Amino acid sequence: MTALGLDLRRVYGAYPTGVAVVAGLVGGRPAGIAASSFVPVSLDPPLVSVCVAHTSTTWPLLRERPTIGISVLGAHQEHVGRRVGARDGDRFAGVEWRATEGGSVLVEGASAWFDCVVEQQVRSGDHDIVVFRVEDLDAAHDVPPLVFHASTFRSLR
Template identity: 50%
Template structure:
């Protein structure tokens, strides 16, 4: 069946189209004035092996991102399938985002969510304006992975798991 294309007339149409593409869920966290601060993003993209860089996007209206931008180090936790509650909590606009979320600290202020599939510690290299978002480019300084951990997937406005094919 051939689809009829139309201009992206509104944000709802764009959200439906963008929601057709699955993405991982990443917690971006740092310690600010002795307390963890963080948010969840689903726009994480590996960028370069040399130098080691990753990127993610943050909406301009975020009240948390300007605080995180001031941090010396950022902790990026690539959330796993067992961390749906942490993703929801870190994605909320109000209340304690870290309620029920166990974290550990890295170097110079980076904060990581325990139980993640992978952790990346880095510094903010640059920020590029992009419409109603900013693209953050982070230089990777240290990494760790959890063997066998499955990533948490966001698709169609829902959390999902990957289907593993038999070997």
């Protein structure tokens, strides 16, 4: 990585973000990625987005699913963020989840859940910006979110 790339990573890390799991059923099993780039986009229509690296080997499996779940992880779910963010192994081993009728995978105990369809995908630099239309949603307002800041997981408590 270049010096500029290292500086960008360090400075981007000064901005705290939530941690979300983007997941769906693939061949009857959960597949997903961890994303710290989850952003609400629009109320009307209801849209949210995440950024996905071009190097992701999981996103090509998910992007054609009829529905995809986005779970905003709770502060107590650092282990889920690490597990689903791993590059190898069973990313859902030890993770409690449920599937919707449409095949979205939602993590149990999260702060918020979104059942979505892919609305648009925009190539941008070394990532794609993926915009999702929200079909259904819910939140556990008593569960504080997990935050990623300065290259580590943090709690707002």
